[in-house]
Amino acid sequence: MTALHSPDHWAVYNAAQPGRAARELCQEVVSLAGPGAGRQAVDLGCGAGVETAALLGAGWRVHALDGEPTAPHLVRTTTGGAEGAGLSVAVVPFAELTELPPADLLYSGYALPYAAPDDFPRVWAAVRRSLRPGAWLAVNLFGVNDSFAGTIDGTFLTREEVERLLDGLDVLAFREEDEDGPSFSGPKHWHVFDVIARAPR
Numbered sequence: 001m002t003a004l005h006s007p008d009h010w011a012v013y014n015a016a017q018p019g020r021a022a023r024e025l026c027q028e029v030v031s032l033a034g035p036g037a038g039r040q041a042v043d044l045g046c047g048a049g050v051e052t053a054a055l056l057g058a059g060w061r062v063h064a065l066d067g068e069p070t071a072p073h074l075v076r077t078t079t080g081g082a083e084g085a086g087l088s089v090a091v092v093p094f095a096e097l098t099e100l101p102p103a104d105l106l107y108s109g110y111a112l113p114y115a116a117p118d119d120f121p122r123v124w125a126a127v128r129r130s131l132r133p134g135a136w137l138a139v140n141l142f143g144v145n146d147s148f149a150g151t152i153d154g155t156f157l158t159r160e161e162v163e164r165l166l167d168g169l170d171v172l173a174f175r176e177e178d179e180d181g182p183s184f185s186g187p188k189h190w191h192v193f194d195v196i197a198r199a200p201r
């Protein structure tokens with residue numbers, strides 16, 4: 001466990017992830033989208049690449065990116081160095097993110113809330129632009145009741161704001177969690193929106 005504010009928090013957090021199962025939201029969208037069959041996915045805020053590996057395993061090509069400089073090494077280790085099999089990895093902090101590759105599936109697990117409010121609209125616009133017709137989107141966003149709100153320079157949204165972000169998409173799953181629970185940094189109040197949506201064809 002490391003404090004969320006410690007400079008090596010994400011390096012320590014991500015180093016502890018290999019070995020767990022892929023997150024349920026990722027498994028859910030992979031199962032809805034069917035075999036990747038060489039289609040392009042983006043794992044935005046990929047961390048150690050556990051979900052990147054799940055996507056590769058389901059036949060997707062994956063562009064994995066994260067702001068943490070230690071992520072590429074971890075992703076390569078987690079995925080067994082799949083660069084020849086459709087993996088690309090990049091270090092891009094949200095503060096510098098302006099464009100994402102065109103994607104048939106974009107997954108972002110527990111990462112977008114760490115974009116500063118000044119960066120989030122630009123990052124979200126890049127997410128929306130990256131979605132090809134019929135593309136799948138699966139993201140976690142944090143709500144205003146989350147106990148991290150006010151303690152970090154992140155983005156915490158109302159339900160209405162999340163709904164507005166999804167304008168024009170076909171929303172297939174929209175779940176809101178607003179309860180206490182454990183976290184890597186100790187017990188906290190989680191206010192999380194789990195979303196699966198699809199771009200129009």
Ligand SMILES: C[S@@+](CC[C@H](N)C(=O)[O-])C[C@H]1O[C@@H](n2cnc3c(N)ncnc32)[C@H](O)[C@@H]1O
Nearest residue numbers: 010045046047066067068093094109110111114
């Ligand atoms: C809770 S972890 C989630 C990682 C991975 N998706 C997972 O589910 O294990 C948050 C991720 O966001 C990344 N992150 C945090 N702040 C960031 C920023 N400002 N720019 C880009 N990535 C950032 C961290 O490095 C970390 O990998």
